[in-house]
Amino acid sequence: MSNIITVKDMCLWYGDHKALNNVNIDILEKSITALIGPSGCGKSTFLKTLNRMNDLIPNVKITGDVRYEGNDIFSKEIDVNQLRKEIGMVFQKPNPFPMSIYDNVAYGPRTHGITNKVELDEIVERALRDAAIWDEVKDRLKKNALGMSGGQQQRLCIARALAVQPKILLMDEPTSALDPISTAHIEDLAIELKEKYTIVMVTHNMQQAVRVSDYTAFFLLGELVEVGPTDDIFSKPQDKRTEDYITGRFG
């Protein structure tokens, strides 16, 4: 397996405020990387940089080198829409569109020009199957997505992200609004998905990082303090700041 994303000496400013300081990290393809750290440490900012969601925020300045499959994501030749198609995002709160389950999943492919009904049906089924929700919704695809439970809505959002066949899924606290059973579903799903996709996940839940991720990166005050195999980070962290944070003795 090779690195699908490489980040070198990346800094990010919101106006005068330096939110990320010299971040260096490689993301291995078909693995799950958890980003942990206290609120405001820069982990979500970092996540959003990977598919240039930060472009949408005014006064953001980024330096350093961020490469996706070897290509500089800030280069002029990069098609941002194509980048976001390949690096999809799932947010903290499930945010299905106020339309049918089917149309939610078909939305992305339609935007990218697919109109053939048979083709769309196939894409929708495959995405819903990959998101482990097909069996629950196959008989009510025309029903409004807002009628689903929170956990189902989140899996639908994952299906919607998968429908455009991304290579990477960015997840920003994908289970923080969900009950334990829905959380377990999403965690199992993430582990299944890494067969085909690379996942980068922000989480405040340490046990979730331990259960789900292969690699863990600890951010503090805009700095990437430590990154390594999750089992090592949680059994013998090298940096005292990591130790203090994960054992709850931070500050």
Add this chain to the structure above:
Amino acid sequence: MRNRFDEQLFELNREIIEMGALCEEAISNAVKALVTGDVILAGSIKEKDNAIDQKERDIENRCMKLLLHQQPVARDLRTISAAMKLITDMERIGDQADDIAEIVVFLDGHIVDNMELIEEMAQETIKMVTNSVDAFVIKDIALAQQVIEQDDIVDDYFLRVKRGIISLITDQAVNGEVALDLLMISKYFERIGDHATNIAEWVIYSITGMHKGA
């Protein structure tokens, strides 16, 4: 931060110190009974062993609760898992002290010349047990390392005691059964040294995250 958890870890340390003290008492009573032929003292070691077994269960329960409630990671996880491993060795030390005491009862006051060497050997193993438990409590790698090295001294004692027993047999200064009992006793002390070494290895793991042979 985490005052409650830190207090509970402090309590865990306290219980391990208590269990260690019980083990030391059991071994030193065993050797005293052996040297003086005090059968009553030997008989009382069973109670110490029972207290050690009870302590093991208490500490085990405490550790299980800590794992469940605190979901510890990093050094906390290592401390608790090391504690769960090393109490098994301490429990075995208690058993072996009791095994020695049983033989003392069986010897029924029979005292032979080779006792000084066995007594020295016993003192050395007691030191190992004390140091290994202390090393855990104060998180001292050097002290744990010292225990591991001390094991060679105890092993050497065992060989010397064995040779002594062989000459006693050759000189027909002791009957066969007593000779074998003495050999068993010194073997138990040698095993106690091995358990203290195991404890010291878990101490090093709890501090560094690296266990010998892992």
